Amino acid sequence: MEKPAIVADRVTVAYGPTVILDGLDLRVPAGTAVALIGENGSGKSSLLRCVAGLQQPTAGAIRVFAQPPGGGVEFWRNVATTVEAPAWYHGLTIREHLELVRVANGRDPADEYIDEVCEALGIAFLGGSLPSTLSSGQRQRFLLAAVLVRPSRLLLLDEPEQRLDAPSRTAVAARLRDYVAAGGTVLMASHDTEFLDQIGCRTIRLSRSDR
Numbered sequence: 001m002e003k004p005a006i007v008a009d010r011v012t013v014a015y016g017p018t019v020i021l022d023g024l025d026l027r028v029p030a031g032t033a034v035a036l037i038g039e040n041g042s043g044k045s046s047l048l049r050c051v052a053g054l055q056q057p058t059a060g061a062i063r064v065f066a067q068p069p070g071g072g073v074e075f076w077r078n079v080a081t082t083v084e085a086p087a088w089y090h091g092l093t094i095r096e097h098l099e100l101v102r103v104a105n106g107r108d109p110a111d112e113y114i115d116e117v118c119e120a121l122g123i124a125f126l127g128g129s130l131p132s133t134l135s136s137g138q139r140q141r142f143l144l145a146a147v148l149v150r151p152s153r154l155l156l157l158d159e160p161e162q163r164l165d166a167p168s169r170t171a172v173a174a175r176l177r178d179y180v181a182a183g184g185t186v187l188m189a190s191h192d193t194e195f196l197d198q199i200g201c202r203t204i205r206l207s208r209s210d211r
């Protein structure tokens with residue numbers, strides 16, 4: 001059987017007296033894509049934040065590649081996420097940001113991988129632009145490119161389809177499908193079933209335990 005990339009055991013998330021997730025169990029096998037779906041406020045982002053180690057569950061345990069999440073550099077060597085959007089360096093172009101990510105992860109920025117990702121996401125023409133000048137959909141594609149040019153084994157994505165037009169959604173779905181086909185694991189939150197069908201995701205529906 002596939003080794004699990006993510007294991008959540010009886011995870012509870014509460015904000016004050018309000019219980020959002022109540023004893024949730026989750027297994028995400030390595031090399032698969034799983035989408036958290038459900039109404040606004042059902043706890044998708046909260047669960048993603050817990051899996052990323054950016055928030056502690058109120059109760060229960062989470063393991064990512066058999067380790068507690070968020071625990072340091074080693075964790076982030078394997079995991080790339082859009083759960084918390086990074087701030088950009090104002091003076092650097094799109095291309096320079098992506099090169100920075102590539103270099104920081106020990107890769108050659110001239111190895112054409114950046115070009116390939118930018119072509120696939122339709123942002124190659126924006127290489128010389130500054131992040132502050134992008135439209136919201138372009139910024140979303142840039143954010144996804146910054147995640148994809150990082151070598152990783154697990155992507156944690158919060159509504160990656162948000163603000164994308166139909167061709168861009170299809171391009172992002174194809175890229176995520178390729179990522180999984182190459183052995184990567186994806187856990188995401190989404191409201192777009194067509195997008196999830198394009199990726200071939202298993203879906204898990206969350207519903208607020210206080211409703």
Ligand SMILES: Nc1ncnc2c1ncn2[C@@H]1O[C@H](COP(=O)(O)OP(=O)(O)OP(=O)(O)O)[C@@H](O)[C@H]1O
Nearest residue numbers: 015016020038039040041042043044045046047189
């Ligand atoms: N830091 C916080 N403090 C208090 N309540 C919070 C906090 N973060 C989230 N919540 C509440 O927890 C509930 C779940 O929020 P969450 O963002 O996890 O839901 P979601 O399923 O991702 O929603 P959406 O589909 O709108 O993105 C919401 O009612 C939200 O208001």
